[in-house]
Amino acid sequence: MAGVEYRHVDKTYPDGTRALSNLCLSVGDGELMVLVGPSGGGKSTALRLLAGLDPISGGEIWIGDECVNALSPQRRDIAMVFQNYALYPHMTVRRNLEFPLRMMRLGRSATAARVNDTAALLGLTPLLERRPRELSGGQRQRVAMGRAMVRQPRVFLMDEPLSNLDAALRTQIRAEIAGLQRRLAITTVYVTHDQVEAMTLGDRIAVLNAGRLQQVGPPQVLYDRPANTFVAEFLGNPGMNILAAGLSRDRRSLQLRSSGWEIPLAELPQRCRELAQHLAGPFLVGLRPEAFSPRLGTTTEMIVETVESLGHERLVTVRPAADTKGGGQTSLVARLRGGQAEGAGQKIELGLDGEQLRFFDEQGDLMG
Ligand SMILES: Nc1ncnc2c1ncn2[C@@H]1O[C@H](COP(=O)(O)OP(=O)(O)OP(=O)(O)O)[C@@H](O)[C@H]1O
């Protein structure tokens, strides 16, 4: 077993596409690291470089205490599961699981023992004599994982392994992967563009955008304190509201103020008070949809633009009633408890939890 480290890794493809810039990231021994980000961000590239399937253009990749830049894929002792895994259709599940071990020339009884253990772990024991076409999508996916696992590699790489599955199955297998990974404690790098998958699966998350690492940390830390507006908007469904605004204060209270409107803050949080002393804005203010509530201290009149009702909650797009310009420029999404949905154009009163405000500078980087 071993951790993984990217040290200042660059990747430029032969056609000049710069897929990764100065990637520095370490994955602890036994850790499950999720790489997440929008399409084209460089996630698969990062995995392929680690697996040795593509040469790196600069920097170093370490597995354990060894720099693997010059090592062939076979000698890196890594197993990879892709979205489009291919099982051998004419072989039974057992033969599919045995295949990588034959390639390693493992003895007959050791092979049988490993296959049986892996099958038991993945709930595949009753299916060992079936062929892939006689399995459901989720079962096939488990065989593909099993085939990677039997080798007992130092590192597991998974590139969107669940995206072919329907939503319910994805949730189920995701929980299985998390459980298995914890039990086996094999260092794992898991790629997804789905932020829900990232939040629920990762010990830590690394957000990649346009080849650059934006932030790395435990899911809740990234959610609560995103390093920049990209991470703030990417994580969460919907993401953080970001708007240009400032803080102002009168005798007793603090307001969030933008052109044409202001929202009094329900309380006067310590951190806002500190910021308000030297910052009037304008800067970028971030507000999670759950920062709004009709039951918070001082409320503000808002006009409803649209409502999405999800049963247990509703996502209501509003703008401050004082903002007469409208036009969606200061549209904010509020997450409210389920209940009777408002109609478009209706006025509602909402309070804002000042503790949940985040401030970003003009470059979009978190302040304070
Ligand atoms: N073989 C290649 N030659 C040239 N450019 C490539 C090659 N493979 C990938 N790229 C480019 O490198 C960038 C990163 O691609 P990559 O596949 O790593 O993204 P990704 O984050 O995995 O995206 P997705 O979520 O869509 O899978 C993209 O701009 C892509 O077009």
Ligand SMILES: [Mg+2]
């Ligand atoms: Mg990819």
